[in-house]
Amino acid sequence: MSALHELEDMWHEAKADPQFQLELAGHRRAFIGRPTPIYAATRLSEHFGGTHVHFKREDLCHTGAHKLNNAVGQALLALRMGKKRIIAETGAGQHGVAAATVCARFGLDCTVYMGTEDMRRQSMNVRRMKLLGAEVIEVTSGSKTLKDATTEAIRDWVTNVRTTHYIIGSVVGPHPYPEMVRDLQRVIGDEAREQYLALDGKLPDVVVACVGGGSNAIGIFTAFLDDKDVALIGVEAAGKGIKTGEHAASLVGGRPGVLHGAYSYVLQDGDGQILPTHSISAGLDYPGVGPEHAFLRDIERVEYVAVTDKEALAAFKLCTLLEGIMPALEPAHAIHHAGVIARELGPGGRILVCLSGRGDKDMDSVDGG
Amino acid sequence: MVAEATRLENALRANGDLKLVAYMMAGHPTRKRSIEVGKKLATSGIAALEIGIPHSDPLADGPVIQHAGQVALEHGMTVSGALEVAEAVAAEGVPVVLMTYINPVLAYDPRKFAAEAAQAGAAGVIVPDLPIEEAEPVAGWLRSASLDTIFMVAPTTPPDRIGTIASHSSGFVYCVTVTGITGVRKELPEGMPELLSEVRKHTRLPVAAGFGISRPEHMKTLRGTADAAVVGSAIVAEIDRGGDAVSLVKELLKACR
Numbered sequence: 001m002s003a004l005h006e007l008e009d010m011w012h013e014a015k016a017d018p019q020f021q022l023e024l025a026g027h028r029r030a031f032i033g034r035p036t037p038i039y040a041a042t043r044l045s046e047h048f049g050g051t052h053v054h055f056k057r058e059d060l061c062h063t064g065a066h067k068l069n070n071a072v073g074q075a076l077l078a079l080r081m082g083k084k085r086i087i088a089e090t091g092a093g094q095h096g097v098a099a100a101t102v103c104a105r106f107g108l109d110c111t112v113y114m115g116t117e118d119m120r121r122q123s124m125n126v127r128r129m130k131l132l133g134a135e136v137i138e139v140t141s142g143s144k145t146l147k148d149a150t151t152e153a154i155r156d157w158v159t160n161v162r163t164t165h166y167i168i169g170s171v172v173g174p175h176p177y178p179e180m181v182r183d184l185q186r187v188i189g190d191e192a193r194e195q196y197l198a199l200d201g202k203l204p205d206v207v208v209a210c211v212g213g214g215s216n217a218i219g220i221f222t223a224f225l226d227d228k229d230v231a232l233i234g235v236e237a238a239g240k241g242i243k244t245g246e247h248a249a250s251l252v253g254g255r256p257g258v259l260h261g262a263y264s265y266v267l268q269d270g271d272g273q274i275l276p277t278h279s280i281s282a283g284l285d286y287p288g289v290g291p292e293h294a295f296l297r298d299i300e301r302v303e304y305v306a307v308t309d310k311e312a313l314a315a316f317k318l319c320t321l322l323e324g325i326m327p328a329l330e331p332a333h334a335i336h337h338a339g340v341i342a343r344e345l346g347p348g349g350r351i352l353v354c355l356s357g358r359g360d361k362d363m364d365s366v367d368g369g
Numbered sequence: 370m371v372a373e374a375t376r377l378e379n380a381l382r383a384n385g386d387l388k389l390v391a392y393m394m395a396g397h398p399t400r401k402r403s404i405e406v407g408k409k410l411a412t413s414g415i416a417a418l419e420i421g422i423p424h425s426d427p428l429a430d431g432p433v434i435q436h437a438g439q440v441a442l443e444h445g446m447t448v449s450g451a452l453e454v455a456e457a458v459a460a461e462g463v464p465v466v467l468m469t470y471i472n473p474v475l476a477y478d479p480r481k482f483a484a485e486a487a488q489a490g491a492a493g494v495i496v497p498d499l500p501i502e503e504a505e506p507v508a509g510w511l512r513s514a515s516l517d518t519i520f521m522v523a524p525t526t527p528p529d530r531i532g533t534i535a536s537h538s539s540g541f542v543y544c545v546t547v548t549g550i551t552g553v554r555k556e557l558p559e560g561m562p563e564l565l566s567e568v569r570k571h572t573r574l575p576v577a578a579g580f581g582i583s584r585p586e587h588m589k590t591l592r593g594t595a596d597a598a599v600v601g602s603a604i605v606a607e608i609d610r611g612g613d614a615v616s617l618v619k620e621l622l623k624a625c626r
Binding site: 001002003141142147151154155158159160161162256257258259260261266268269270271272273274 | 424425426428429431432435439442447448470471472473474475476477498500501502523525526527530547548549550
């Protein structure tokens, strides 16, 4: 707890420090490649029946996903705290790659925890992390995916807390992580709202984002929370279908509970044991979700739905063919749901999708599917 | 909140000798076997027995105890099953301390858990992932069922926080001797005597040292600084390999005197 209190204080101090913000802005521009554009997906819009679909292009961030927004900010914080060793957990490997990337950039020592099952699904990202100088530790316990990688990273952190900063990749884990990661990811929505307004002075009807832990979704939603006319929709992984039990939809199919130090919605059995999850997309394969999403669901500001593996795969292929943009399987869930809403809204509707990452990493899963 | 000494407090207070607290996992390797082992441990000369209620995601535990919990869960152990194991073992007269994580307690209903744990004869409860800031209302339910609530201090806990943690604790204060998780370690960390004496400044409760303690020489080091030593992974590993946990305990007890 002392380490978390210290982290909270350090974060609030850094956040309020103009020098820190200036440095962060510089790295966002020159290293991450921000602002990322918004893009009119015209052929997809036409395919969906005439609703205007735009993408916020987080796939164009350096390293291929929004994860770097958070990793850069937390690396700067680690430097400020004088910690030279970074640890991270990763599911799809995008956060692991982002952590390894910032460690290479800032000369920090990097250890990434990754489940055996995810290492198999995302072998290219494992190779990238190793080339970036990170040590990738295989996690063989439990379900061998993101949940267990997170558990191992927390254990490492409590063991080496004096020298080590733990960069959590999503808006999960104990406070202040959900808040800090949101603060670092809200740049997505802050940019997107301004860019969208610049099109024709109007806001979208709906903003859609995929939700695993929920960092890209919080990142884009935060800027729109006060725009009461903008519907916000989070899309979870329904895997093989909610009814089969093989899914990763914590908000749609879970109950309140505690996982990794946060009270939120959790996939668990009647005895509070965490259930195994399934999703074709490693980045959504997590039995919990950020506590702020739980809150946004309970106050009914955000609606949460779930999309199956099959639907996400079809959306992946559709988007690749019609737009020449290969989305990661995670945002492919959001693209599928954008199609569902587009048909409801009809011509003239306005949808903004957070395209949180690119799909090169998913070639093996897609070929197999 | 200082009332008369609880049963656990009396059992753990060192009087020349270091007291030994053993740990076992309910349902490991099977329900039946864990009751047998528990009964033997109960009468082996230990001051108290910690009984783990298995959880799928035991953040504070190392590989040995995590594995034991997984085996127990695979064999169908549940929270209510673990309470039955505790009841059978507590009947031998040893003070039983239940150790589990907050999510199984929340899922079971903390009020019901407290009542049934007390009914099973448990003396106290440890929930390592329940920080004092979030302890209520769960700790309140435990207290009103006359169960001791044991909180943990770590080497990274600042002195003022040690005082707060101690004031929330009853029965004893659990002093985690290492930064990290449970599991056998060769040597105890250097700063441990200082940590134990810092904790003593803040409490009159017995102080138990735990995590990483497994060898007779560790007992000798702790004698005179801690009231009690908690030995977990070494005993669980012995049970796991079908060995004789009681002779391990007896060997450790020799070094306590």
